[in-house]
Amino acid sequence: MDNHFTIGLDFGTNSVRALIVNVANGQEYGSFIYNYARGDAGVVLDRSDANLARQHPQDYLRGIEITIDQALEQAATKNGFSRKNVIGIGVDTTGSTPLPVNAAGTALALTPEFQDDPNAMAWLWKDHTAHAEAEEITAAAARMRPQYLAKCGGRYSSEWFWAKVLRASRVAPKVFDAAHTWVEIADWIPAVLAGKTAPAALRRGVCAAGHKAMYNPQWGGFPDDQFLAALDPRLGRVRQSLGDKCYSIAESAGGLSAEWAAKLNLPEGIPVAVGAFDAHLGAVGAGVGPGTLVKIMGTSTCDITVSPLDSSLADVPGLCGIVPESVLPGDFGLEAGQSAVGDIFNWFVNIIKPGGDEQATHANLTAAAEKLQPGESGLLSLDWHNGNRTVLVDQRLTGLIVGLTLTSTPAEIYRALIEATAFGARVIMERFEEFGVKVQRVVNCGGIAARSPMAMQIYADVMNRPLALSRSTQTCALGSAVAAAVVAGKSRGGHESFPSAVKAMTALQDKVFTPQPAAAQVYERLYRLYRNLHDAFGVRDSKQDLYPVMKELLDIRDRVRAK
């Protein structure tokens, strides 16, 4: 019997990866990473506005070609591989990362007029220029449509679709007027591969729409015109362009176009799965299911779990979203996350760079931090260097470190930063459980889980439960490949359903990190202190004088920089 293969394409913050997987057993035959060429490691920044983060769609197109080509070359050296047995492609991306496109579905930044305009590029998930608009949307929804907020944690985020579109309408009128519509790159890239970027043909995924654009079948799809008009009458046109129906990843965005089939030397017409966010397909690649919480740890972290559609599920305050079928067909998808995790460690290594280039490596700092006992440094940090996504849903928060003395070392600070992210992870887990979403097992995946056993042990000790690791270190791309296998279907050599595809293609490692009681006890005390800081700086409460501190500092900074 022939082997059959699918391709998972995973678009991250700094790079895109292609992975070629045997659908029978999940074996990875080829893989290649392309680092985006533009900006600062793929991210276009603006020194005068620390909130701005954009990406150029040209980097995405170039990434598709190079990574698939090179991964196929690699696969071709393995026994049993043949290009003609590639039966589907799946796509995951960062998000909410909306891209303005013209009436033909061409990204504005790919047209000569707008090619160097950051406002015409993709507004990357971590772009926070729309914080004022997010507040406005939250206020309007609280007044007019509380049900919209209930499904996204009680606050609309500056990272999300409508905040960014509303912001563009104000600061980039030329782009806004030229844009026929705005498309999440999770939807745009499958449409590109299928040659279906034209608005009438494009299929939007329920994942991006539901978690970031207030789409929910419960209220008939995207938000209604009256609500949007209260924000800005011109949003009605955008609403119109989105259509009424969104699709799960069990469905096809279209067959691979002749043009791309030729470019990639792959069979024309093989299905391209509807796209979804990296964390959601990462959860699929790590074996998510009811009772399993998957943590995808990278530059930021996503926490994903699911709950059967027929279960009675409370709204969970502070969660990024509760969306029917946003992860797996048949289940609610629940998403939480931390706005920065690896990014914080990288900041310390690459920007603070303690001791200089040679000393300031993750390996050196980890080696020194590993020798420290929990609590030994006397340091405690908040992991809000890029805001707080869950449970505070507030980008206008910042990092903090307390306990500094004249002998505090870089390794102590490095460890405190890791511990801070673990405390943040525990806040999220506790919030799920408080609202009845049981967490029976935790599976970690992503780069940090693979590279830092110390971080994993700290997480196990802080969360005080065993942590498993996914076998693949590329679960997002693997999840995309799983989706491709389901969309291809059993008749073409794929799978009939997600449960069978997940069972065949994903697995856990043997190694499990088990909490150490002595460490867990110290972290219990430190966690209570973390919660004190968390609530004092993060929760609006007239008893406290500290809630305004981070916000005023950002306000002062922004005024000074704007001068």
Next chain:
Amino acid sequence: MDNHFTIGLDFGTNSVRALIVNVANGQEYGSFIYNYARGDAGVVLDRSDANLARQHPQDYLRGIEITIDQALEQAATKNGFSRKNVIGIGVDTTGSTPLPVNAAGTALALTPEFQDDPNAMAWLWKDHTAHAEAEEITAAAARMRPQYLAKCGGRYSSEWFWAKVLRASRVAPKVFDAAHTWVEIADWIPAVLAGKTAPAALRRGVCAAGHKAMYNPQWGGFPDDQFLAALDPRLGRVRQSLGDKCYSIAESAGGLSAEWAAKLNLPEGIPVAVGAFDAHLGAVGAGVGPGTLVKIMGTSTCDITVSPLDSSLADVPGLCGIVPESVLPGDFGLEAGQSAVGDIFNWFVNIIKPGGDEQATHANLTAAAEKLQPGESGLLSLDWHNGNRTVLVDQRLTGLIVGLTLTSTPAEIYRALIEATAFGARVIMERFEEFGVKVQRVVNCGGIAARSPMAMQIYADVMNRPLALSRSTQTCALGSAVAAAVVAGKSRGGHESFPSAVKAMTALQDKVFTPQPAAAQVYERLYRLYRNLHDAFGVRDSKQDLYPVMKELLDIRDRVRAK
């Protein structure tokens, strides 16, 4: 007419300096620094106890010889200098830095039995091992002798004499039993030079006794036996050894002994002034007087002013001390201070070392930080890396930084640390003024004032008043030389009083740092936020959850390290 000269000896945390000064005009003829040989830059540390900091008296003795010898050699190359025209020696030291001595006045650490025992060395001012004992003394005084506390800011500090002696009685019984008495090095060193270390001959200065050992003529000298017995009955013996009378710096500790005269090749019998703390004599060297606040900025900072003895002066909560004649005869001396200033900047440069050896210099970080506008970084820091001396009088506080983002740079943090110390300085100035001690002019001296115009401008902007600089960069040693000139007296070629000596021997620089209104306005906002953090973490208040955070972190740290 012959020139006449005095020698100022200034014992700092890491080194000792000798300065040879012409008493007619303050001109500096010779100067030499000796870096202590022992421990870490002169400070004996203990990795298992971050609170411990000791100094070996052998380093002091060696320092006297080398620095005076070399400074005299240097002076001898100048016109008009002659060793026979040296008319007196003055001494200032760190404090409270008590040293256990035997019945002959010999430091225990200079005897074979105790030579390597840190508990037998000088307990350096920044040793905080006695924090529990300080709390105990504060509690006992609050109960039994509130007047003792009123003159030292309401809390007895772990840096001070009785806390350290009580601590020694508990953790170092052999040292405690072998010690006939404990002597501040400010008193011990003049006694060494005069050959009068024997307890009956030794003259203790009112500066150390009054600010650190609860000495006050108002209640008959040192604390009474009943109070001390409540702490530990064995303290009665120590109390007995201290005598009842202390002396101001206008008096002589004795004439230079034959032994030291020979060793230093100086006239035998020239007067050695009673010793005082570096900051106090630094204030004298900077021209202190009623209405003038002198800030001696170095590794830590002292703020000194005086108020006439006949003025009605309220007790000022949080001040390190209000002591009759502790600075100048005829005035109350008022002392405040910050536990770490330059030490914090040095910590960032030497321990965090951002960017490595070549990049992490004060010069480079200053050059980059100078380009930043006030408020531009969005960062705010607390300057408590070594506790808070004034106004909280609490060593169990730690440093904090808030506002960190993924783009925060080392230069931004460096500037935030400098700003934090300026905010701390403003808290002190405001406390003086709140209680009726007017500050008409501020004079800065010490290493930082000399080396960092950026820091001085930040201080001027934050405190929102003009800052003058002392002409000498060695005001502590200069103040000691001034005292020596007064003790020598007019008949021997010195001065008849402090006002005439100060007028002749000290001066200000022409350069004055003037507040910039735009910067002062931003700092006004930042200072309010600083006060929010200051009060939330530093003031016990049932409304706030944050007061215990720093203390619990230190408690957890100390327990883990003790294991």
